[in-house]
Amino acid sequence: MISDASAVLTASPVLDVRDLTIAFRHRAGPVQVVRGVDLSVGHGEIVGLVGESGSGKSIFARAILGTLPRQAEVLEGKIAFSGSDLRRVPPSEVRQLRGDRMALVPQEPMTSLNPALRIGRQLTEVLEVHRPEIGSAARTARAIEMLDLVGVNLPGERLAQYPHQLSGGLRQRVAIAMALICGRVELLIADEPTTALDVTIQAQILDLFVRLQEQQRMSVLLITHDLGVIAQTAQRVAVMYAGELVEVAGVNELFAMPHHPYTRGLLDSLPRGGNAARKSHLPSIEGTVPSPAAPRQGCAFADRCAFRVDICGRRAPMLEATTSGRSVRCHRWQELADRFACRDAVT
Amino acid sequence: MIDGRVSLASVPRRPALGERLLLWVASNPMLAIGMAMLTLLVLFTLLTPLLVPIDPLSISATAKLQPPGWEHPLGTDELGRDQLSRLVVGGSISLRIAIAATALTAVFGVALGMVSGQYPAIDIVVSQISDSLLIFPGVVLAIMILAALGPSELNVIIAVFVLYVPRVIRTVRAAVIEYRDADFVQAARSLGASDLRVLALHIFPRAIGPTMVQLSLGFSSAILVEAGLSFLGLGAPPPAPTWGGMISGAREYIRTAPWMMIAPGAIITFAVLSLNLIGDGLRDMLDPRSRAAGQ
Amino acid sequence: MSTPAPPLLQASGLRKRYRLRSAGAVRQITAVDDVSIQLVPGQTLAIVGESGCGKSTLAKLVTQLETADAGELVFDGRPISIRSRSERLRFSRDVQMVFQDPYGSLTPHFRVGSLVAEPLSVHRLASATAVRKRVAEILSSVGLGPEIAGRFPHELSGGQRQRVSIARAIATRPRLIVCDEPVSALDVSVRSQIVNLLLDLQRDLGLSYLFISHDLALVDHIADTVCVMYLGRIVEQAPAAVFFAAPRHPYSRALMSSSPVPDPRRRNNAPAVQGEVEAGAISTGCRFRNRCPLAVDRCAQSDPPLDPVAPGHLVACHRAEELGTRALWTAQLG
Structure with missing residues (x-):
């Protein structure tokens, strides 16, 4: 797995974000919601971006897609997509990329699909915009083909239906078909794509993602708060806390040995079931996520950290590269890693 | 936050009264301006008779159509009656009608709106009636009512009430329907709260904002409708001075004595503006969420 | 007890x-x-x-x-x-x-x-x-x-x-x-x-x-x-x-294997059940049978009652008894 991850890193990545800082304009001055994030997604790689609400993960995705809300702006950094810096490309060209070479699968397709238009119309419209050379009959054929590919039964009949006539799972499949219909998608950004779905449907959709990613050789940035979803699908994981990446690692390494106290806290707090632990206290991270507007000195996680020492409150740690392509933003990661390695060896 | 430590330094000292008033005015500017204007208007109608004690009904053949001057600050009309006194007395009649009509509208509108939002069986009857009243153009309906009942102050109040109560019913009803299945309402019910408690404490406060807006609009419209009816000769019967009646009388003299129309026109505008400001200000103040978003 | x-x-x-x-x-x-x-x-x-x-x-x-x-x-x-x-x-x-x-x-x-x-x-x-x-x-x-x-x-x-x-x-x-x-x-x-x-x-x-x-x-x-x-x-x-x-009902089993486990070493290979919940799709027999990987003819004929298979353990499935043995699960569901 380690060799796998590093192989991916050496090839030039589809998406390479460097030092991205995004702020919301506010009366009291700009509020930074994404702070100096470095993240790359290699060819054919599924990268999971984990974070809680307010961590900045969704704003990060919208910055890549060039669809930031009006009150937000990129303060600095570089968003390189297939080698070209999207911040230097005119907005019209970024718009050309969207839906064609990079696409979004949203959390709740009920709000992203147009409720007044039939499914067929919405699918063919994407082709009209990005592939005008395709004739209308071929467009319909392509739409049916895509619906079939994403596992929608009776695809021909679905074209005439409206979004509200479909179940949540089917709507999410249609949204995926829409994202892929141009056939040139290099980067798929999925923002909490299964959060609104039931578990049996979630399992189907996640399976579809993994299958499509292999078939189409595309890259996926999977944004979620659910560590289970990440463990089941991602190859590499980036953990975001209060606008910063605190840890980036291969999925096996991260779950086997989290380096950052926040990641460790999250993983420990998940109920694992089993008779021995039933009704016992779950380990938990005390306190709440700091407001992005609050002044920050030192490590953003320091207030809630069980391993806090003096320096954590004074100096902000940098995202440090460790061995085997991992990185972590913690003053004490090395020391903690040794300590937990000993503990794990004993138990 | 959870540990409950509150250091003494962090407890702010209680600001002085004047300071708090200034803070309040700064955070609710529209409401403050509207209330200041309304206070001025009320003071004007209460205090002016003491300062300028001229009988609004006394006719003077020698002093007719006089422009504003020392003796008659706002001039006189075609019968030589003092315009300022008539404006003041007319104001008290207009305000009385508007206050009475608005109070009636508030009481019945809120009660009927809540009941019809909560109980579908009652809703069918109430909504049918109030919707059919809304079909008529406002002034036409008022004219019909006054034609049937005859011109009098009470009947003007009734006409304005009938005109505006459906709007308040609809506003309150819409809020009740919007919130009756809301989570916080379900939560209150699951605590054991009665229908009345849920309606009065949990749902109605959500409707106060829009209801206040409707009522303040209703209040200002009451002044306008009363003026319109008086203008048409259907208001409080002469010689009682009303703002609308004054404008109506000034019609013929608009070229020779424009002050006769300007003064009542200006005061109607002033009254309506003050109430609209109060309505908007109340809406902003009563919804803590909109306030938080604004800060 | x-x-x-x-x-x-x-x-x-x-x-x-x-x-x-x-x-x-x-x-x-x-x-x-x-x-x-x-x-x-x-x-x-x-x-x-x-x-x-x-x-x-x-x-x-x-x-x-x-x-x-x-x-x-x-x-x-x-x-x-x-x-x-x-x-x-x-x-x-x-x-x-x-x-x-x-x-x-x-x-x-x-x-x-x-x-x-x-x-x-x-x-x-x-x-x-x-x-x-x-x-x-x-x-x-x-x-x-x-x-x-x-x-x-x-x-x-x-x-x-x-x-x-x-x-x-x-x-x-x-x-x-x-x-x-x-x-x-x-x-x-x-x-x-x-x-x-x-x-x-x-x-x-x-x-x-x-x-x-x-x-x-x-x-x-x-x-x-x-x-x-x-x-x-x-x-x-x-x-x-x-x-x-040991869940007995095929749906319980499906729920359990669909829940994403926060452990990349235990990845699910394939979704446990296909299809979605459809209210009113089935009027006779077992309601789960259109998604059930183990459905047989009997499931279409009658609605299985919620019967005990062990003290305190009730299952509404015609095949609950057979499903108590592991062999069938591993053969059909992997």
Whole structure:
């Protein structure tokens, strides 16, 4: 797995974000919601971006897609997509990329699909915009083909239906078909794509993602708060806390040995079931996520950290590269890693 | 936050009264301006008779159509009656009608709106009636009512009430329907709260904002409708001075004595503006969420 | 096992139908169909299932927020009739509810102090002078300081709001709290705090929970008994230890293998079931048969009854007996 991850890193990545800082304009001055994030997604790689609400993960995705809300702006950094810096490309060209070479699968397709238009119309419209050379009959054929590919039964009949006539799972499949219909998608950004779905449907959709990613050789940035979803699908994981990446690692390494106290806290707090632990206290991270507007000195996680020492409150740690392509933003990661390695060896 | 430590330094000292008033005015500017204007208007109608004690009904053949001057600050009309006194007395009649009509509208509108939002069986009857009243153009309906009942102050109040109560019913009803299945309402019910408690404490406060807006609009419209009816000769019967009646009388003299129309026109505008400001200000103040978003 | 304690709440044969108007036609949906449950004092009964299975409707029937079309509720040995206001009041004092969405379930124009005081005044449990003190006590028992009483809900974090919801629910010293997905709207790092709080309160106050959830790992952690619902019916009911060791119903099995395990070494290879829940798709036989990988002819002919396969373990599946042997599972489901 380690060799796998590093192989991916050496090839030039589809998406390479460097030092991205995004702020919301506010009366009291700009509020930074994404702070100096470095993240790359290699060819054919599924990268999971984990974070809680307010961590900045969704704003990060919208910055890549060039669809930031009006009150937000990129303060600095570089968003390189297939080698070209999207911040230097005119907005019209970024718009050309969207839906064609990079696409979004949203959390709740009920709000992203147009409720007044039939499914067929919405699918063919994407082709009209990005592939005008395709004739209308071929467009319909392509739409049916895509619906079939994403596992929608009776695809021909679905074209005439409206979004509200479909179940949540089917709507999410249609949204995926829409994202892929141009056939040139290099980067798929999925923002909490299964959060609104039931578990049996979630399992189907996640399976579809993994299958499509292999078939189409595309890259996926999977944004979620659910560590289970990440463990089941991602190859590499980036953990975001209060606008910063605190840890980036291969999925096996991260779950086997989290380096950052926040990641460790999250993983420990998940109920694992089993008779021995039933009704016992779950380990938990005390306190709440700091407001992005609050002044920050030192490590953003320091207030809630069980391993806090003096320096954590004074100096902000940098995202440090460790061995085997991992990185972590913690003053004490090395020391903690040794300590937990000993503990794990004993138990 | 959870540990409950509150250091003494962090407890702010209680600001002085004047300071708090200034803070309040700064955070609710529209409401403050509207209330200041309304206070001025009320003071004007209460205090002016003491300062300028001229009988609004006394006719003077020698002093007719006089422009504003020392003796008659706002001039006189075609019968030589003092315009300022008539404006003041007319104001008290207009305000009385508007206050009475608005109070009636508030009481019945809120009660009927809540009941019809909560109980579908009652809703069918109430909504049918109030919707059919809304079909008529406002002034036409008022004219019909006054034609049937005859011109009098009470009947003007009734006409304005009938005109505006459906709007308040609809506003309150819409809020009740919007919130009756809301989570916080379900939560209150699951605590054991009665229908009345849920309606009065949990749902109605959500409707106060829009209801206040409707009522303040209703209040200002009451002044306008009363003026319109008086203008048409259907208001409080002469010689009682009303703002609308004054404008109506000034019609013929608009070229020779424009002050006769300007003064009542200006005061109607002033009254309506003050109430609209109060309505908007109340809406902003009563919804803590909109306030938080604004800060 | 010693002799079983008398149940705190016994619901039998609960049924609730809703009329749905869609495209001009009126359809009837049976949200809860002949459901019987028993709650043991001090224990947690978890209801598990996906959206549309009727678990939230069941919660509303138990708390009397909705009236059942058929069935009976017996609380603490007394049958509950909701005809009289005083009886309903008495019932709601004993049975409280915590809702899923901490943002929507607190009245936005109430301050926290008034929110927590409300159950006290509805049930006349504290004099006007004692209310403040009692509110502070209740807030402290859910881990909140008294200074929070002056705040509005929108000034609190999600976790704090859910603590306030729980504070309201325990204010009347109830014996049963119905929790409808109480942590699923919360951030991951806050969830375990709230779960721990619920566990503490259960231990300290001897509360029973009817715990509605879709999160199997969480249910495994907190439940004593598990009921799985599918399209309005209970399809499996068992003590948690038994259920999680060896679920018998194919749907329980599917739920379990669909839940994403936070461990990349245990990846699911293929989704356990295809298709989606469709209300009204099946009128005869087992409701799960159109998605069931093990369906046979018999499943189309008759609706399987909820029968015991072991003491305390009930399963509604024609093939429950065969499924007790592992061979069939591994052969068909991998």
